[in-house]
Amino acid sequence: MRRYLLLASTAALIAFASAASATTLDDVKKKGFVQCGVSQGLKGFSSPDDKGGWTGIDVDLCRAIAAAIFGDPEKVKFTPLSAKERFTALQSGEIDVLSRNTTWALSRDTALGFDFRGVIYYDGQGFMVRKSSGVKSAKDLDGASVCVLMGTSTSLTLADYFRSNNMKYEPITFEKDDEVVAAYESGRCDTYTTDRSGLYANRLTLKDPQENIVLPEIISKEPLGPVVRHGDNQWGDIVSWTLYTMLNAEELGLNSGNVAGMRESDNPEIRRVLGTEGKFGEGMGLSDDWAYNIIAKVGNYAEMFDRNVGKDSPLGIPRGLNALYTQGGIQYAPPIR
Amino acid sequence: MRTQAFWNDPRIRAWFFQILAVLVVGGFIAIIVTNTVDNLNALNVASGFGFLQHTAGFGISQTLIEYSESSSYGRAFLVALLNTLLVAGIGIFFATVVGFLVGIARLSPNWLVARLATVYIETFRNIPLLLQILFWYTAVLSNLPAPRNSLEIGSLLMNNRGLYLPAPVGEPGFGFVVAAFFIALLGIVFLRHWSQRRRIATGRGLPIMWPSLGLLFGLPLITFWLAGAPLHFEVPELRGFNFVGGLRAIPELLALVLALSIYTAAFIAEIVRSGIQAVSWGQSEAAQALGLRRTQILRLVVIPQALRVIIPPLTSQYLNLTKNSSLAAALAYPELASVFAGTVLNQTGQAIEVLTITMAVYLGLSLLTSAAMNFYNSRIALVER
Numbered sequence: 001m002r003r004y005l006l007l008a009s010t011a012a013l014i015a016f017a018s019a020a021s022a023t024t025l026d027d028v029k030k031k032g033f034v035q036c037g038v039s040q041g042l043k044g045f046s047s048p049d050d051k052g053g054w055t056g057i058d059v060d061l062c063r064a065i066a067a068a069i070f071g072d073p074e075k076v077k078f079t080p081l082s083a084k085e086r087f088t089a090l091q092s093g094e095i096d097v098l099s100r101n102t103t104w105a106l107s108r109d110t111a112l113g114f115d116f117r118g119v120i121y122y123d124g125q126g127f128m129v130r131k132s133s134g135v136k137s138a139k140d141l142d143g144a145s146v147c148v149l150m151g152t153s154t155s156l157t158l159a160d161y162f163r164s165n166n167m168k169y170e171p172i173t174f175e176k177d178d179e180v181v182a183a184y185e186s187g188r189c190d191t192y193t194t195d196r197s198g199l200y201a202n203r204l205t206l207k208d209p210q211e212n213i214v215l216p217e218i219i220s221k222e223p224l225g226p227v228v229r230h231g232d233n234q235w236g237d238i239v240s241w242t243l244y245t246m247l248n249a250e251e252l253g254l255n256s257g258n259v260a261g262m263r264e265s266d267n268p269e270i271r272r273v274l275g276t277e278g279k280f281g282e283g284m285g286l287s288d289d290w291a292y293n294i295i296a297k298v299g300n301y302a303e304m305f306d307r308n309v310g311k312d313s314p315l316g317i318p319r320g321l322n323a324l325y326t327q328g329g330i331q332y333a334p335p336i337r
Numbered sequence: 338m339r340t341q342a343f344w345n346d347p348r349i350r351a352w353f354f355q356i357l358a359v360l361v362v363g364g365f366i367a368i369i370v371t372n373t374v375d376n377l378n379a380l381n382v383a384s385g386f387g388f389l390q391h392t393a394g395f396g397i398s399q400t401l402i403e404y405s406e407s408s409s410y411g412r413a414f415l416v417a418l419l420n421t422l423l424v425a426g427i428g429i430f431f432a433t434v435v436g437f438l439v440g441i442a443r444l445s446p447n448w449l450v451a452r453l454a455t456v457y458i459e460t461f462r463n464i465p466l467l468l469q470i471l472f473w474y475t476a477v478l479s480n481l482p483a484p485r486n487s488l489e490i491g492s493l494l495m496n497n498r499g500l501y502l503p504a505p506v507g508e509p510g511f512g513f514v515v516a517a518f519f520i521a522l523l524g525i526v527f528l529r530h531w532s533q534r535r536r537i538a539t540g541r542g543l544p545i546m547w548p549s550l551g552l553l554f555g556l557p558l559i560t561f562w563l564a565g566a567p568l569h570f571e572v573p574e575l576r577g578f579n580f581v582g583g584l585r586a587i588p589e590l591l592a593l594v595l596a597l598s599i600y601t602a603a604f605i606a607e608i609v610r611s612g613i614q615a616v617s618w619g620q621s622e623a624a625q626a627l628g629l630r631r632t633q634i635l636r637l638v639v640i641p642q643a644l645r646v647i648i649p650p651l652t653s654q655y656l657n658l659t660k661n662s663s664l665a666a667a668l669a670y671p672e673l674a675s676v677f678a679g680t681v682l683n684q685t686g687q688a689i690e691v692l693t694i695t696m697a698v699y700l701g702l703s704l705l706t707s708a709a710m711n712f713y714n715s716r717i718a719l720v721e722r
Contacts, residue, residue: 107684141578144579150680159396231380231381
């Protein structure tokens with residue numbers, strides 16, 4: 001029933017909220033923390049740990065936003081949302097930013113009243129099957145039962161893929177990630193589809209991860225990124241430039257370990273990022289050391305990636321498309337100047 | 338007579354306050370609506386019902402009418418609505434049958450039967466429905482073997498993808514058999530009328546039980562034989578991952594029907610028991626004194642009076658069952674709350690429209706059910722002269 005309460009309260013909020021409200025930044029400063037919508041548990045992106053804290057790249061982005069505004073990465077509160085609830089939660093103002101492995105797509109950007117503010121992770125949809133099924137390619141999946149998350153672009157891509165390959169399938173849709181995984185594990189479905197990062201993450205939770213393989217086909221573009229409400233450009237800029245700062249920091253060789261010393265650097269680019277030269281925070285309503293705080297308190301993009309999904313995490317996903325453009329990937333941030 | 342100031346006239350006052358109340362409520366609604374529209378426009382959120390014509394693009398696992406990914410959201414809505422009606426219909430049927438049996442069993446003079454019925458009722462109505470649904474789905478049905486190792490009971494197949502039966506497929510000429518069945522039904526109605534008239538005229542009825550059964554089974558069977566057995570069965574066969582062909586009930590439907598009917602039957606059983614106990618013992622004694630047989634006492638005296646007590650609370654159990662079917666969102670059964678208020682809502686983002694439609698549908702279903710039950714109730718109600 002909780003989701004109906006949420007939906008009903010959303011409808012009520014939309015009905016009663018005054019059309020002209022203060023900017024999101026003012027609201028956030030007034031209440032003293034950033035309210036950030038995350039997933040209910042996707043390893044590497046946003047998942048609660050046994051100490052009640054949250055980890056993941058989506059979570060770290062929220063912490064970086066809080067660091068930029070307050071200089072304190074802990075001034076953030078997380079709202080776990082199902083795929084189904086996430087958009088209404090943002091529309092209604094229940095959260096300030098949605099950082100929940102959400103795919104950037106035209107209809108979401110335009111019809112829902114949102115702005116996507118950059119790409120934190122370039123992903124693509126794939127399939128996982130049991131080794132014992134003998135399936136080697138997604139083309140062998142004709143007639144299969146497919147477990148998929150309800151209300152995601154994943155289910156649309158799935159439909160397109162089977163239709164364009166003239167194959168039949170039976171979609172079994174659940175509202176929560178762990179329900180999908182449980183149904184796959186129980187044998188209700190022959191294959192489980194979601195973004196490949198999610199497949200790798202959820203494979204770890206299966207009883208016997210080695211008995212399951214991710215098929216080679218990547219059937220979609222899934223640029224995952226943070227989402228804000230359309231119309232408050234100042235807030236959107238803060239979110240965008242928080243992400244860009246982390247990318248620029250990696251490119252410039254700044255990380256949480258060396259950033260304090262780098263304040264004395266002679267490199268003009270580094271001096272601009274760290275706020276020793278110019279006043280770049282001003283335009284967003286932030287202090288001049290906003291970028292310094294992000295890097296010092298949360299780290300650069302590489303640190304965030306490696307500890308959550310990359311080589312220092314159980315997922316061990318290679319950088320691939322998410323490497324910097326200088327290293328064969330497509331992550332590229334506009335310069336801070 | 339003293340002339341009264343018009344503001345002291347109770348009728349004018351009553352009118353004044355009623356109009357005031359209407360204006361306040363109406364104004365309140367108008368403010369909400371305009372504010373909502375303003376906010377939606379300000380947020381740049383699409384509104385209106387045009388989305389129902391847009392392409393849905395997602396698949397649905399159980400479709401009673403033709404549906405594909407290129408169908409519209411409106412079509413997806415219909416598919417979901419029919420799935421809701423299907424589960425509600427089957428659930429109401431089984432809940433009623435089981436509920437009546439258990440309710441009568443609870444009054445049985447046999448100690449064991451009565452206790453078993455009590456245990457059934459107290460167990461199933463005291464466990465939350467959602468848990469029962471999840472129990473049937475995850476603890477029972479998903480532990481069935483994979484399609485390759487299906488359980489076979491006669492021509493019935495069971496595996497973790499559902500329950501499969503051979504599907505009867507009519508060949509040309511099967512229409513005659515169907516027609517014969519309906520003719521037999523008409524014949525039975527006629528027979529009953531005739532018997533009734535004769536009983537009133539002469540005091541002696543005709544035996545109707547056996548001729549009716551003979552008519553019901555005999556006529557269609559003879560036609561079937563005469564038309565050259567125009568029917569064959571399509572047997573499900575394993576092709577690739579799943580069985581293809583035949584009749585299939587997906588495990589989500591099975592779990593939902595099992596949980597809903599077992600849960601609701603426990604309530605119906607108590608309603609039936611209370612209904613029967615509400616008919617005073619004197620009625621049965623009087624009927625015995627008139628020389629009616631035991632079955633006649635039940636059929637002609639006790640049940641008609643018990644039904645008057647049973648029908649109104651039974652109606653609300655039917656409504657509960659229909660509304661509870663929305664718990665299917667917890668498993669993958671594609672009914673209204675899950676497909677329309679779930680997937681469609683998420684894809685279009687039009688929460689207000691989608692939720693309004695969904696609520697209106699549940700409200701409409703409930704009102705229809707209760708109208709039908711009220712009609713039935715008024716037919717069997719005590720007619721006072």
